[in-house]
Every structure is written in structure tokens, then in C-alpha cells.
Amino acid sequence: MILYFSATGNTEFLATELAKKTGDQCLNLLERIKNKDYSEIYSEKPFVICAPVYVCEMPRFFSDYIKKVPLKGCRDIYFIVNSAGYGGISGYLAKKAARHKKLRFMGYNEIVMPRNYFISHYPVQTKDEIRERLVNACEKVNEIADKIKKGEKLQSRYIFLFEKIITIPFNPVWSKYKMTAKAFYAADSCIGCGKCARVCPLNNIIIKDKKPVWGDKCTHCMACIGNCPKDAIFYGNVTSEKGKYNFRDYKYMLGDNQSAPVKNKEYQRRKNG
Ligand SMILES: Cc1cc2nc3c(=O)[nH]c(=O)nc-3n(C[C@H](O)[C@H](O)[C@H](O)COP(=O)(O)O)c2cc1C
Ligand code: SF4
Ligand code: SF4
Known part of the structure; x- marks a missing residue:
């Protein structure tokens, strides 16, 4: 069972x-997280x-949700994280979470996406960079799926002590002072559909007088701004x-058959006829 x-x-x-390639089921945890639904999840295949x-x-x-929710059936658990390039100490914490749940840690892999x-200080990536990442990610998914199907362990990246020393105290400080929703606002093009509130994992948005109002529990996940059907959400003057x-x-960059993505040049050649 793939949980995400x-x-x-x-x-x-x-x-x-991953679900398609391993012939397994996929469960989006958003509603469960929003509703604090900790009812047990059962799977005969690895989690x-x-x-x-x-x-x-x-x-x-x-991570808190995964720690709390009972996972029953198969005793094996894999962790796959994706980042813009640096997965930090996710692997170390994944192993700890597996131990906490008394499940067999089958390894952890990072995929670059x-x-x-967009509201961080990093520049926006070019279309070519994005395409390259997506194509490489698909190849990595194939490798991971093969190993999971065979019941093999994944080779986890070694996490150095200095990474833990820096990240463990840094994360809560950054989250507290940098991840606030104060700069979010909705422009006049907002139609009051409520999608931003529905996709917020922390229930940090309410719709008042047909406009979103942000609370003080934001984690900067970008779900509200990234999913608004009218592109009506902005963050200060950064996102304009x-x-x-x-x-x-x-x-669309992956072509019609996402299971068999083609490399950049080949993709361009096919697209240009
Ligand atoms: C609040 C926040 C913090 C992030 N921190 C990191 C990070 O520490 N390292 C990194 O490589 N990418 C980081 N990213 C990038 C995301 O991990 C990456 O784009 C991911 O693919 C987004 O997944 P999603 O589309 O499923 O939400 C961060 C993104 C957000 C929104
Ligand atoms: S998702 Fe966009 S259009 Fe819908 S209520 Fe939120 S800001 Fe308005
Ligand atoms: S960025 Fe994420 S956590 Fe913050 S308000 Fe938007 S959806 Fe909620």
C-alpha cells in the first residue's frame, strides 16, 4: 500500500x-490528516x-501522522521522499519512525523533482531543468518499483552526524519564524470556490464572505497557491x-506514455515530428 x-x-x-508499477494500491492521506482520522490501515503488501x-x-x-496511524498486515515499510535536491535527514527519521512502529525498515530513497x-529565495527553474528532473525521476521510480516487487531492501543514503546536528534544531526555528501565512492574499479573480481551504492539510484556511482567510498554522506547503483554479492567490510581491x-x-513533458518516458533530445525530436 502506497501512502502519500x-x-x-x-x-x-x-x-x-509506483502503485501502477508494483500493482499495488495508493492512498492519499490528505483527508485523513485533515480530519485527524487515525483509524487503522491494512495492507498485505509492504507499506x-x-x-x-x-x-x-x-x-x-x-511524520506525526505516520507515527500515530496503526499500520496492520504486512510488517515491511519503505520510505520514498522527493525534494528539489536535498532530502536532508529524512532517511534517518524514516528509520526511526519504522522502529517506533515496530515495522521492518526496508530502506529509504530520495528522488529529485x-x-x-516558489516563495523561497531560489530562482525559478527553466523548463529544460524541470523536464530533465521529471524524466530522471521516472527512471528512478522504475528502479525502486523493481526492488519493491522483488521484496529487496533499498540502499539508503548515508546521513552524516553534522546533517543531524544542523537540521534537528534548525527546522523548528525556520518553521516558526519563516513559515507564516501573513503574506498570502487572494486577488479579485477569486471566485470563492473553497478549493484552497479543502487542500490545506492543516485546515489553516477558512472561506469568509467568499474569500479565503489564512490562519496562523501555515507550513508553507504551497497547496493553496498551487491548486487555485483561478491563479488568484499571491504571496506578497514574490509570486506575481x-x-x-x-x-x-x-x-505534458513526459509525453503520452508516462511509464516509458523518453530522454530530452528524443522527446524533442518526437514532438517536433
Ligand atoms: C516548505 C517547503 C520546504 C521545502 N524544503 C526543501 C528542502 O529542504 N530541500 C529540498 O531539496 N526541497 C525542499 N522543498 C521542495 C519540495 O520538497 C519538492 O518540490 C517536492 O517535490 C514537492 O512535492 P509535492 O508537489 O508533492 O508537494 C521544499 C518545499 C516546501 C514547500
Ligand atoms: S481556490 Fe482560488 S478561487 Fe477558490 S476560493 Fe481559494 S483563492 Fe478563491
Ligand atoms: S501554504 Fe499550505 S499550510 Fe499554508 S495555508 Fe496554504 S495550504 Fe495551508
Whole structure:
């Protein structure tokens, strides 16, 4: 059973591809997380936990959920995280979570995906960079799926002591002072559909007088801004220049058959006829 959370579609894509390739089921945990639904999840196949990386680890609300929810049936658990390039100490924490749940840790892998954190100081990636990442990610998914199907362990990246020393105290400080929703606002093009509130994992948005109002529990996941059907959400003046990210807008780069992506040049050649 593939269990995942995804704010802007990257993890959802990887999780559904993994499910297809391993012949397993996929479960989006968003509603369960929002509703604090800790009812047991049963699977005869290994549990595969898929998550994005936030500030060098899996999102804390997600790790907390995984720790609490009873996972019954198969005793094997894999962790697959995806990031914009640095998964930090996710692997170390994944192993700890497996131990906490008394499940057999089958390894952890990182996949590099396009960066969805448009409000950070990083420049927006070019289309070529995004395409390259998506194509490489598909190859990595194939490798991971093969190993999971064979019941093999994944080779986890070694996490150095200095990474733990820096990240463990850094994450909560950064989250507290940097991850606030104060700069979010909705422009006049907002139609009051409520999607931003529905996709927020922390229930940090309410719709008042047909407009979103942000609370003080934000984790900067980018789900609200990335999923607004009217592109009506902005963050200060950063996003009017940089835009927003959603995997949906780049899916076409993988061509028609996502299970067999083609490399850049080949893709261009085919596209240009
Ligand atoms: C709040 C936040 C923090 C992030 N921190 C990191 C990070 O520490 N390292 C990194 O490589 N990518 C980081 N990213 C990028 C995401 O992990 C990456 O784009 C991921 O694919 C998004 O997945 P999703 O589309 O399923 O939400 C961060 C993104 C967000 C929103
Ligand atoms: S998702 Fe966009 S259009 Fe819908 S309520 Fe939120 S801001 Fe408005
Ligand atoms: S309000 Fe914050 S936590 Fe909620 S969807 Fe938006 S960015 Fe994510």
C-alpha cells in the first residue's frame, strides 16, 4: 500500500506511478490528516510511505501522522521522499519512525523533482531543468518499483552526524519564524470556490464572505497557491513575478506514455515530428 501526501502534485505523481508499477494500491492521506482520522490501515503488501521534503525532512505534520496511524498486515515499510535536491535527514527519521512502529525498515530513497517552493529565495527553474528532473525521476521510480516487487531492501543514503546536528534544531526555528501565512492574499479573480481551504492539510484556511482567510498554522506547503483554479492567490510581491508550481502544468513533458518516458533530445525530436 502506497501512502502519500502531496501539496502540488509531485509526490502524487510518483506515488501513483509506483502503485501502477508494483500493482499495488495508493492512498492519499490528505483527508485523513485533515480530519485527524487515525483509524487503522491494512495492507498485505509492504507499506510505501511517499512524502515531499520540507526543510530537510518529511513534513512534520506528516511524520506525526505516520507515527500515530496503526499500520496492520504486512510488517515491511519503505520510505520514498522527493525534494528539489536535498532530502536532508529524512532517511534517518524514516528509520526511526519504522522502529517506533515496530515495522521492518526496508530502506529509504530520495528522488529529485522540480522545486515547488516558489516563495523561497531560489530562482525559478527553466523548463529544460524541470523536464530533465521529471524524466530522471521516472527512471528512478522504475528502479525502486523493481526492488519493491522483488521484496529487496533499498540502499539508503548515508546521513552524516553534522546533517543531524544542523537540521534537528534548525527546522523548528525556520518553521516558526519563516513559515507564516501573513503574506498570502487572494486577488479579485477569486471566485470563492473553497478549493484552497479543502487542500490545506492543516485546515489553516477558512472561506469568509467568499474569500479565503489564512490562519496562523501555515507550513508553507504551497497547496493553496498551487491548486487555485483561478491563479488568484499571491504571496506578497514574490509570486506575481515567480508564479506558482503545480505538477499538472508540466505533466505534458513526459509525453503520452508516462511509464516509458523518453530522454530530452528524443522527446524533442518526437514532438517536433
Ligand atoms: C516548505 C517547503 C520546504 C521545502 N524544503 C526543501 C528542502 O529542504 N530541500 C529540498 O531539496 N526541497 C525542499 N522543498 C521542495 C519540495 O520538497 C519538492 O518540490 C517536492 O517535490 C514537492 O512535492 P509535492 O508537489 O508533492 O508537494 C521544499 C518545499 C516546501 C514547500
Ligand atoms: S481556490 Fe482560488 S478561487 Fe477558490 S476560493 Fe481559494 S483563492 Fe478563491
Ligand atoms: S495555508 Fe499554508 S499550510 Fe495551508 S495550504 Fe496554504 S501554504 Fe499550505
